[in-house]
Amino acid sequence: MTGSPTLASLFWTQLRIELRLFFRSPLQAFFSLIFPLLMLLVFATLFGNGRMGLLGVTAAQFYAPALAVYGAVSTAYWNLAISVVTARELGVLKRIRGTPLPPSVYMAARLAASTWIAFLAIAIMIGAGVVMYGVTVYAHTLAAAAVTFVVGVGCFAALGLVIASISPNAKTTPALTSATLLPLSFISEVFIPPSASAPAWLGQFADLFPLKHFARAFSGAFNPSLHGSGFAWSDAGGTYAIGPHVAVMAAWGTVAVVVAVRRFSWEPRPEKSR
Amino acid sequence: MSAVVVENLVKRYGENTAVAGVSLRIAEGEVFALLGPNGAGKTSLVEILEGHRRRTSGTVAVLGHDPEHGGRPFRERIGIVLQDGGLEEDLSVAEAVAYHASLYPRSRPTPEVIALVGLEEKARARVGTLSGGQMRRLELALGIVSDPDLIFLDEPTTGFDPAARRQAWELVRALRTFGKTIVLTTHYMDEAQHLADRIAVIARGRIVAEGTPTTLGDRHRAGAMVRFHLAAGVSPEGLPPPFAAAPTGWVEAPCGNPTAALHGLTAWATARGIELDGLSVVPPSLEDVYLRLVGEDATP
Incomplete structure (x- = not known):
């Protein structure tokens, strides 16, 4: 080889390494790809093919996209945070800092790997829903679903890096991610469909966080009672509108990127004198 | 020409001064040992040379670069053998070496490097299954796969059994025949004595003596x-x-x-x-x- 490797080839090298490592770590692959699928089986069995609450769709038609969002978020947020903190604690990040691999390329490759795995999680979930429970996919909303996916995964990956930045060690990280993701999943139309009996303040509280917006915008693409392509700002009159949801996720994501860039550390804290 | 030039280097962590005004020069092709007890400041000093840490004051030039701002052109010319791991355990030995090789402009062939450190039989084994000594040899392999001009060896034989230690010493001697500059930290006196052309003893953040293994501390006149x-x-x-x-x-x-x-x-x-x-x-x-x-x- 002559001359320095191009940034593109460095990115590609790192992306392949990250994906290889992911699939060699059975626990990570299980929680991102298989666990949400098991939840779909449980929910679809529990609720049968009856109509779900306010939505008027079958259990699988609600849960397949909702749990697909859960799978994507657990990959982008949960896995990314834990694997970055673990890599930092093992000294992997420090070793990388000593090589010519630019930190920005390393981070870009990690984000790309997370995005790809999140995409797999969603594809597996929707695919299983279609094959096993007759979930319907609508061609005219696919573009909006794709945009929602990209912004949502970006937002949660950035939040995952914030957790990685503030988490003192690998033991604390799963607690931080679980304590934030799990309660929100119950009030954000991920584990439980919207219901008329839920107090309004709870819905308003969940509206503050990005998870409900991700779930709503993505699930809307699978809701036959909504109309339109999804590229709209107002959901008045049963229109499928991802605009407000994408805006909230983009805002969270932007703040998260700023915080993560400021606080991120490549070495285990605290910097010791030796 | 000097590979490393350090003048009045100071590193403080809050109130604690780790490096208290160090000046040194390391010539190209020289094997230079920094010898000192734990906490003497040798890791801080070396990590500043490697570009891992920022200095509080003083000037540093490594291969003509300021390590703090050297970026890729600087890092492509140095090889770092770390003291405490940083290896992905789920890669195989050959994958880890090939991966590191792919980050640099000119790299030695992976099988050659694996043979050089004596890990041929473990090439397909996962990093996580290696023994402590094999792990250190892999780290040595990662430090030299890029064919660097300057190699940092941070306590390269800590945790080695005597046979592996001899083997690592042989490797360091082999590296010097390629004309590589080597900066070695160690707290083993015999290691410094066997490998180094020049030794600096560091204590309490200062270099307290500097010389060849025979003249260090005026030993020949003492x-x-x-x-x-x-x-x-x-x-x-x-x-x-x-x-x-x-x-x-x-x-x-x-x-x-x-x-x-x-x-x-x-x-x-x-x-x-x-x-x-x-x-x-x-x-x-x-x-x-x-x-x-x-x-x-x-x-x-």
């Missing part, structure tokens, strides 16, 4: 320990200074001028017809010099 045994019944009366009798019969004294001291001693003994059993003259070992230099900081 005098010697003269020792002998007086048989039972022999009177020590008139024994010339600095010698003084001891109850065990063994007499021992450090002599700044061993030639004159021996002259006085042997004259005293021959005049009385006494044989000095076990008479020996021993120059200070590197270890003695080192322990004197680092004082109470020395760790056993």
Whole structure:
């Protein structure tokens, strides 16, 4: 080889390494790809093919996209945070800092790997829903679903890096991610469909966080009672509108990127004198 | 031409001063050992040279770059063998080496590097299954796969068994035949003595002595320990200074001028017809010099 490797080839090298490592770590692959699928089986069995609450769709038609969002978020947020903190604690990040691999390329490759795995999680979930429970996919909303996916995964990956930045060690990280993701999943139309009996303040509280917006915008693409392509700002009159949801996720994501860039550390804290 | 030039380097962590004004020069092709006890500041110093840490003040040039701002052109020319891991356990040995090779402009072939560190049989094994010594050899492989001009070896044989240690030393000697500059930190005196062209002893953030393994701390001029045994019944009366009798019969004294001291001693003994059993003259070992230099900081 002559001359320095191009940034593109460095990115590609790192992306392949990250994906290889992911699939060699059975626990990570299980929680991102298989666990949400098991939840779909449980929910679809529990609720049968009856109509779900306010939505008027079958259990699988609600849960397949909702749990697909859960799978994507657990990959982008949960896995990314834990694997970055673990890599930092093992000294992997420090070793990388000593090589010519630019930190920005390393981070870009990690984000790309997370995005790809999140995409797999969603594809597996929707695919299983279609094959096993007759979930319907609508061609005219696919573009909006794709945009929602990209912004949502970006937002949660950035939040995952914030957790990685503030988490003192690998033991604390799963607690931080679980304590934030799990309660929100119950009030954000991920584990439980919207219901008329839920107090309004709870819905308003969940509206503050990005998870409900991700779930709503993505699930809307699978809701036959909504109309339109999804590229709209107002959901008045049963229109499928991802605009407000994408805006909230983009805002969270932007703040998260700023915080993560400021606080991120490549070495285990605290910097010791030796 | 100097590979490393450091002037008045200071590194503070809050109130704590880790490096308290160090100046040194390392020539190209030289094997330079930084010897010091734990906490002496050698890791801080080396990590500043590697670009891992920012200095508080002073100037540093490594291969002509300021390590803080050297970026890719700088990092492509250095190889770092870390003290404590940082390896992805789920990659195989060959994958880890090939991965590191792919980050650099000119790299040695992966099989050659694996053979160089003696890990051929483990090439397909996962990193997580390696023993401590094999792990360190893999790290050595990662440090040299990029064919660097300057190699940092941070305590390269800590945790090695004696055979692996010899092997690692052989490898370092092989590296120097390629004309590589090597900066080595260690707290093993014998390691510094075997491998280094020049040694700097660091204690409390300062370089307290610098020299070749033979001249370090004026070892070649430091005098010697003269020792002998007086048989039972022999009177020590008139024994010339600095010698003084001891109850065990063994007499021992450090002599700044061993030639004159021996002259006085042997004259005293021959005049009385006494044989000095076990008479020996021993120059200070590197270890003695080192322990004197680092004082109470020395760790056993």
